[in-house]
Amino acid sequence: MQKGGFNFDLYQRNVELIEKNNYKVPKTTKTGTTIVGVVFSDGVVLGADTRATSGPIVADPNCEKIHKISDYIWCAGAGTAADTENTTGMISLQLELLSLSTGRSPRVRTALTLLKNFLFRYHGYISAALVLGGVDFTGPHLHMIHPHGSTSTLPYISMGSGSLAAMAVLETGYNSKMGEEDAKSLVHQAILSGILNDLGSGGNVDLCVIKHKSMEFFRNVDTTNSKRKFRKKLPYMFKSGSTKILEKEIEEKMRKMEIVNEKESQIEELEEL
Amino acid sequence: METYLGEKQQARQWSPYINNGGSCLAVAGDDFAVIASDTRMSLGYSIKTRYSTKYLKITEKCSIVSSGMQADIFTLHKVLKSRAQIYEQKHGKPMSTDAVAKLVSRLLYYRRFFPYYTFNIVAGVDEDGVGCVFSYDAIGTLERVKYSASGSGSSLIEPVLDNQVALKNRNDIKKEEFKLTKEYAIDLVKDAITSAGERDIYTGDFVEISVIDLNGTHEDKFELRFD
Numbered sequence: 001m002q003k004g005g006f007n008f009d010l011y012q013r014n015v016e017l018i019e020k021n022n023y024k025v026p027k028t029t030k031t032g033t034t035i036v037g038v039v040f041s042d043g044v045v046l047g048a049d050t051r052a053t054s055g056p057i058v059a060d061p062n063c064e065k066i067h068k069i070s071d072y073i074w075c076a077g078a079g080t081a082a083d084t085e086n087t088t089g090m091i092s093l094q095l096e097l098l099s100l101s102t103g104r105s106p107r108v109r110t111a112l113t114l115l116k117n118f119l120f121r122y123h124g125y126i127s128a129a130l131v132l133g134g135v136d137f138t139g140p141h142l143h144m145i146h147p148h149g150s151t152s153t154l155p156y157i158s159m160g161s162g163s164l165a166a167m168a169v170l171e172t173g174y175n176s177k178m179g180e181e182d183a184k185s186l187v188h189q190a191i192l193s194g195i196l197n198d199l200g201s202g203g204n205v206d207l208c209v210i211k212h213k214s215m216e217f218f219r220n221v222d223t224t225n226s227k228r229k230f231r232k233k234l235p236y237m238f239k240s241g242s243t244k245i246l247e248k249e250i251e252e253k254m255r256k257m258e259i260v261n262e263k264e265s266q267i268e269e270l271e272e273l
Numbered sequence: 274m275e276t277y278l279g280e281k282q283q284a285r286q287w288s289p290y291i292n293n294g295g296s297c298l299a300v301a302g303d304d305f306a307v308i309a310s311d312t313r314m315s316l317g318y319s320i321k322t323r324y325s326t327k328y329l330k331i332t333e334k335c336s337i338v339s340s341g342m343q344a345d346i347f348t349l350h351k352v353l354k355s356r357a358q359i360y361e362q363k364h365g366k367p368m369s370t371d372a373v374a375k376l377v378s379r380l381l382y383y384r385r386f387f388p389y390y391t392f393n394i395v396a397g398v399d400e401d402g403v404g405c406v407f408s409y410d411a412i413g414t415l416e417r418v419k420y421s422a423s424g425s426g427s428s429l430i431e432p433v434l435d436n437q438v439a440l441k442n443r444n445d446i447k448k449e450e451f452k453l454t455k456e457y458a459i460d461l462v463k464d465a466i467t468s469a470g471e472r473d474i475y476t477g478d479f480v481e482i483s484v485i486d487l488n489g490t491h492e493d494k495f496e497l498r499f500d
Contacts (some may be wrong), residue, residue: 032318032474051500056294056425058472161318195500199318199474202500225500228471232464234457236437242445 027055028080032200034162035065035076036170036190037131039155040183043140043211044133047187048076049162049195050203050220058202061226064219066208070095070106072215073134074208075115078160079127079147087128091115108134108141112151120149129159135210162194162201169193184209188222195225202226290342290390291316294475295327296426297338299396300438300462301404301419302453307462308396309482310338310424311497315475323478323499331357332367333489335397337377340424341411342390349389352380370397374407374415381413388412392423402487426469426476433465459484463495470497
């Protein structure tokens with residue numbers, strides 16, 4: 001009996017549906033995306049945009065792409081949304097169990113190894129491109145992980161469809177002696193470049209600054225690009241009856257409450273604890 | 274070569290057509306017409322330019338907007354403009370909106386076996402001063418309608434117009450009681466294309482909007498999202 005892992009029961013059926021019945025494979029929600037990571041003197045800064053696309057349509061204009069692996073290890077994900085969410089989720093659980101059993105705080109390189117081994121097993125079919133950054137007791141670390149399972153350790157990284165736009169900014173502005181404010185500003189500009197120049201990226205800028213035993217998450221730090229520019233003055237009015245009512249059924253939701261037993265003394269005991 | 278889902282990958286064939294994205298729409302009232310298009314030109318996931326016009330004023334009483342391939346839009350508009358000018362010089366008067374509509378249809382069908390990759394909408398006021406909108410497919414099928422939308426955002430815009438202009442699926446307002454005023458139509462067109470800009474990645478940057486009535490054409494421009 002198969003325990004855990006992926007379920008391939010429907011594989012044969014899917015192959016037949018596509019070949020014989022001309023079935024159209026449903027589109028997956030991709031995160032298009034611009035994600036960025038930069039190492040600075042005291043730690044790392046991660047940045048991401050907030051647009052999730054399904055083909056040419058924006059599925060979620062304000063999603064969260066920076067995932068928590070552990071308190072001071074965070075991971076930004078590009079590619080198929082379900083893949084990035086579940087991969088980072090799974091590794092986050094594995095890392096917590098590991099740190100509980102070893103009695104040590106987790107290391108970034110552990111998360112890196114868990115992620116790369118997982119993705120390599122699936123030979124790129126799990127479409128998750130990740131920027132992993134964090135500060136552990138050995139210092140600040142920043143890594144990039146490709147869907148096939150290869151990794152690189154670099155001082156500044158960009159991934160996703162907007163990676164070229166972001167990298168252009170990073171290459172221009174990066175210097176190895178940056179402080180926190182400079183790094184934050186650089187990451188912000190890099191994500192903005194992706195948002196404005198790449199159609200797969202858009203929405204707001206999310207930032208995550210990780211230092212030794214400190215993490216600050218700036219959700220929607222820049223919302224200038226996501227404001228709707230025109231709004232009709234008269235609202236859309238639909239008077240009651242505009243949708244035809246075919247059947248009506250009214251259910252009573254509130255039932256009378258019966259006092260079965262009064263247990264005041266039990267509440268007092270709890271307060272003492 | 275088979276992938277895990279059993280899809281067969283075929284050798285890619287060169288295509289002369291590309292889609293530069295963008296949305297267009299037009300709405301006709303009793304004595305006016307409103308026509309609008311965005312100005313973003315995209316290729317794949319990049320923006321080629323934030324301002325590339327898809328709108329052409331043919332006469333004081335008639336304009337056209339097109340979506341699809343920018344090269345074909347440019348050429349079609351060039352040909353259309355010169356044909357309208359030839360007509361005006363030959364006949365001593367500008368083309369009527371009906372004549373323009375038919376001309377566009379014929380120009381498109383002329384290229385039946387190597388079509389213009391354009392999805393056009395012609396709007397204006399006819400000889401009686403009544404607002405009209407003409408909608409086409411790529412090879413010139415002509416249909417006079419009350420409103421139309423084309424381009425990448427058309428599936429987002431058309432249902433809004435169905436509900437707000439044609440009053441489809443609504444039991445609260447009767448068609449006889451509803452009057453489409455110019456202000457309402459302009460606001461609706463602006464709102465509809467702004468909404469398309471929110472959810473369609475190929476629609477954005479700027480919108481050129483034009484109101485046509487018997488007094489002439491009033492052109493305007495406003496901003497959409499840049500992301």
